[in-house]
Amino acid sequence: MNKTRPIAILGGTGPEGFGLALRWSQAGETVIIGSRDSKRAQDAAEKIKQRAGPSAKISGSENVAACRAADLLVLTIPFDGHAALLKQLKPAIRPGSIVIDATVPLAASVGGRATRTLGVWQGSAAQQSAELVPKGVSVVAAFQNLGAELLNADGPVDCDVIVCSDDPSASQVVRSLATKIPGVRAIDGGKLENARILEQITALLIGLNIRHKGHSGIRITGLPPAAYEVG
């Protein structure tokens, strides 16, 4: 259903963005990796082509150019660059675009711990995005809890993706995208304000990873089958 809409992954040379780009490339999606440095973006795209095969529709370019070329925009950047990147991208974001925010306001981004989050005035990084995007652009929070190590490994991931947005149709688009990653069950998590909880869960999972030396994820149990969307 999404094959015609390219996905731009802004900050896509970091491990989280790279992993999402890899998985969606493997699923046949058209993916543009964005980076401050177009050469780094192209190098990352080349690496993904080596793993996903020569037919992978993957390219790399500078963030603003990547943004102009797509209307599915994924933010996978450290929180300290979050607001600045959105301000830079704003003139390039097309009306009707969907901004998919995977950013977590880890205290590590200001020199603190990765097991703690910063308080964001708007409630969450995703809600900060909602304040910074142009009118007519929907923000969807997702993928915060799906660790880079899982994405960059082979095989299915053992993790659910909870998707939160105030725009139900944008949420549905992102849930469909999520289910293209093998192993993912996508769950409608309701309004964007719930993103604050998803963002904090990441800090918990990072703490569990450090304490127990693992690559943790979450699964939600006890919902009726229709609540779990799978690819």
Added chain:
Amino acid sequence: MNKTRPIAILGGTGPEGFGLALRWSQAGETVIIGSRDSKRAQDAAEKIKQRAGPSAKISGSENVAACRAADLLVLTIPFDGHAALLKQLKPAIRPGSIVIDATVPLAASVGGRATRTLGVWQGSAAQQSAELVPKGVSVVAAFQNLGAELLNADGPVDCDVIVCSDDPSASQVVRSLATKIPGVRAIDGGKLENARILEQITALLIGLNIRHKGHSGIRITGLPPAAYEVG
């Protein structure tokens, strides 16, 4: 290992406390249900005896008396009564006791939504407890994400219990208690400060329950087997 230590469940006539009392009674533990009203506590104990069988070591009494009779104290009260109850209990809490806090600061407790939490100055209800208990008493955060419906149903629950405390040996005692509930895997979640995330997860799960009409729980994936303690 715990058979000699009675467990007092303060606010144990509510659905969460009742469910924990039921499960631990069924596991052979000695349980005292505490309530503001000793008659209500005794009635709840009687109901549990009917379900757990006549050999169940379950009784009911007023909260302060229940507290005096045990050194494993479980708080399962609405947040609006949390600080007041702890202040009332303080003189009755024995040195060396463990306070197990399952309280969630839901906005519902002040007339708001059960899908939102209040900001607690100390960071979480459990950290508020840590400030209110006598010196030498350890606070452990646990059971927030294990819904009352699951506890009060028959059969194993499909939910992990993440346990957070600044006292590692108290955390271990509570993890052992948690694994007496069939289906539970107990996970050391590190320091008490992480309770703020556990408490928020409950609001997320309540939101999912409303949206999808289920009784949700969480499972943590991807940790090594030793991280999951089972009964």
